[in-house]
Amino acid sequence: MSVASKTSTKKRFLQFLAHKKLRITSQRQAIADTVFDTDEHFTAEQLLEWSRGRDKSVSRATVYRTLPLLTESGLVREMDFGKDYKFYDPNYAEHPNHNHLICQDCEKIVEFESEKIERIENEITHKLGFSLKSQRLQITGTCEELKKLGACKKKC
Ligand SMILES: [Zn+2]
Ligand SMILES: [Zn+2]
Known part of the structure; x- marks a missing residue:
């Protein structure tokens, strides 16, 4: 995502907080800066670690309270890969139709878009009398490193 669109997505989130009459504390600001500054998908614990890199005062409780606000704002999407924890996608606002691959071992996540898949989804939806809202x-x-090296670099 371009820097300009990242900045405007962050602004939209801060406006969302203001609209809900929630204070934009320095902790929340640090979390928002972190989320809308990365293209990587993250877990709550990763977000905590990265946000603390910006502002040491960021607490686990604030991260866990801010995550539902991020998803409620519609700018970040929660993803369930069947693990004990969820992943969060910061690129949702800009690319709502992208898809994901995840390595079952190192949890590396790769995004992809495919017109072909979109066409098929539209076709199926149409055929069954639905209209597509989201997909x-x-x-x-298993990622390439696992195949080639027998282990994932990300995990080591
Ligand atoms: Zn994504
Ligand atoms: Zn891997």
Whole structure:
């Protein structure tokens, strides 16, 4: 995502907080800066670690309270890959139709878009008398490093 659109997505989130009459504390600001500054998908614990890199005062409780606000704002999407924890997608606002691959071992996440898949989804939806509102495709696999090296670099 471009820097300009990241900045405007962050602004939209801060406006969302203001609209809900929630204070934009320095902790929340640090969390928002972190979320809308990365293209990587993250877990709550990762977000905590990264946000603390910006502002040491960020607490676990604030991160866990801010995550539902992020998803409620519609700018971040929560993703369930069947693990004990969820992943969060900061690129949702800009690319609502992208799909994900995840490595079952190191949890590396790769995004992809495919016109072909979109066409098929539209076709199926249409055929069954529905109209498409949203879609998500998640593929679990093993990454190339695991195949080649027998281990994932990300995990080491
Ligand atoms: Zn994504
Ligand atoms: Zn891997």
